[in-house]
Amino acid sequence: MVGKYVTSENNLPEDPAGKEIELQVSDEQTKEISNVRAKIDKTPAGLSDPDTLTVVKGPHENIEEEWYIDILETERDETVDAELLESIMADLEDESTVINTRSAEVKTLLKYLTETGEFTSVSEASRTIMLEYLSETHPNLVSEYIDLKVQNERSELAEELYDQR
Structure with missing residues (x-):
């Protein structure tokens, strides 16, 4: 075919x-x-x-x-372990979402992009660049994450609506 x-x-x-x-x-x-x-x-x-x-x-x-x-x-076969990803999502629900690279080089470059107006903050620059990179290099992982996130949010909403009866 x-x-x-x-x-x-x-x-x-x-x-x-x-x-x-x-x-x-x-x-x-x-x-x-x-x-x-x-x-x-x-x-x-x-x-x-x-x-x-x-x-x-x-x-x-x-x-x-x-x-x-x-x-x-x-590209190399990128099989995503959905159980592991879901476990990580659950673990991070109650944790801080701050990512610290402890890198003067990265912070300098991100700060430069902020100062030149490409981004409004170092956080926005970091998020945007990381998400773009992940989307390009690990599309299966991003897709699986989106599916799990939507599934979890749907389950939570359904629970909430059914509990209101």
């Missing part, structure tokens, strides 16, 4: 046709997100083993363009 993948135009570098690039794609069927090294093109002719790539674009990503992708290398 031929693979079918989806990516956002925002993930593409300028003029990517035929070039080897790093790209985040999701499997159209399983919705699994992967970072891949690949060649993409608007026609399959220049690719050795092309799969279908739907590129979504526009302000609401509701415009689709059909491309082709030749995946050269996929």
Whole structure:
């Protein structure tokens, strides 16, 4: 079966046709997100083993363009231990959420980004940079965390509503 993948135009570098690039794609069927090294093109002719790539674009990503992708290398398999992640989430409910790197270098760089107006605070800079990094390098972990967080919040809300009867 031929693979079918989806990516956002925002993930593409300028003029990517035929070039080897790093790209985040999701499997159209399983919705699994992967970072891949690949060649993409608007026609399959220049690719050795092309799969279908739907590129979504526009302000609401509701415009689709059909491309082709030749995946050269996929990110390492990132299996998430959901039980461990859920246990950590539960442990942290009553703990401080402060993260301390004890690094003058990191604090200096974050403070610089704050002073130049890129961020409003060192905390915001730290959160934003870490979340962007985690989203890019560990998409399966972030996705599993979101699923667990929503599931927990839904359970708490259901409990609260049913207790009001």
